[in-house]
Amino acid sequence: MKERETFAENLLSWFDVNKREMPWRETKDPYKIWLSEVMLQQTQVNTVRSYYLKFIERFPTIETLAEADEDEVLKYWEGLGYYSRVRNFQSAVREVAETYGSVPDDGEQFLALKGVGPYTRGAVMSIAFNQPYPAVDGNVFRVFSRLDDDATDTAKPSARKHFENKVMQVIPERAGDFNEALMELGATVCTPRNPICMLCPVNMHCEAFEAGTVLERPVKIKKMTRKELRYKVMLIINDKGELLITQRPKTGLLGGMWQFPMFDEDMPMEDIEAVLDMKLMDKKEKFHTVTHGFTHLDWILDVYIARTTDQPGHDFQFIAENEKENYTFPVSMSKIFSHYQQVK
DNA sequence: GAAGCGTGGAC
DNA sequence: TGTCCAAGCTT
8 A cells, every 4th residue: 555644534534525324324323333234244235224224113222122023033134135144133132131231342242242253343343432443344355455456365264364454554543434434435436347446535545556457456266156956846725725834944044934845856746745744736737937046056946836625734834825924035935926926 | 264144236 | 148246154
């Protein structure tokens, strides 16, 4: 970085004028700052806004969230993704309520809470308590790799520490504003594909700008091979027109969410009937196929419709179509549900 | 260190 | 269409 002494000052002057309105910037309530940081993990600001407002309206304090039913809390996260975030967050908030009474301003205590990693600790400690912690996210990787024309592979876990050290060399007294300013710069000016270097408030500090290597930074060496998994999904309808659903395990992929019964692609219908302990009728017709991509795998869901007059076994239940809103479904299942309602 | 964990938007 | 990216953490 060139002319390091004036970097923070220039960045903060820009931030004071250009920072965008965000609901969580209207408060310094550590609980609300914390919630926003959890929602913003791997998720864009525009997506988070409406979720944040609804969540805060229903769970405005640590106490209200600590006392809430877990399935209701999950419902407020429906569609936001990475659902373990909300389970960890409520668990951590309960821990805070019981052990501390309020969000601890001790970085070590805060880091020990579920779902709190180095980034979230840095963001909450600096923004809510103005403590000099780094908050290194994807934006900071990009901004600092350009400022220093640094070719460190940001896909490696060790890169985080590397960039935290860089931040600590220039962090000013206004630590929280500085961390937010770095991220704001990365999100609006120092963007991945079309950075607006001519309007950048710190381009005079930028080695990559000088060298013409801006688009080559950051270096990120990542191989992404996505598995393809095919399943049978059963839309099972009883004589009242209700649909059979079941809840996924609390942990792992889509933990705690509801779905239509789902089986390995090559499981015979006889075996499916045995698992459900149901006799199925009209079960031969494949009625729809849905594909759904995750970060690390692709689902191909062959949807079959069947009818039954039997009662649901343990772990299964029938719901009417207008009761779907009372359960939390992943997008893939909502796709199937929407299609069923359109064509039935 | 590597892999698992969602979804929507940009290009 | 595919690919990457987005205020990461856990195991």
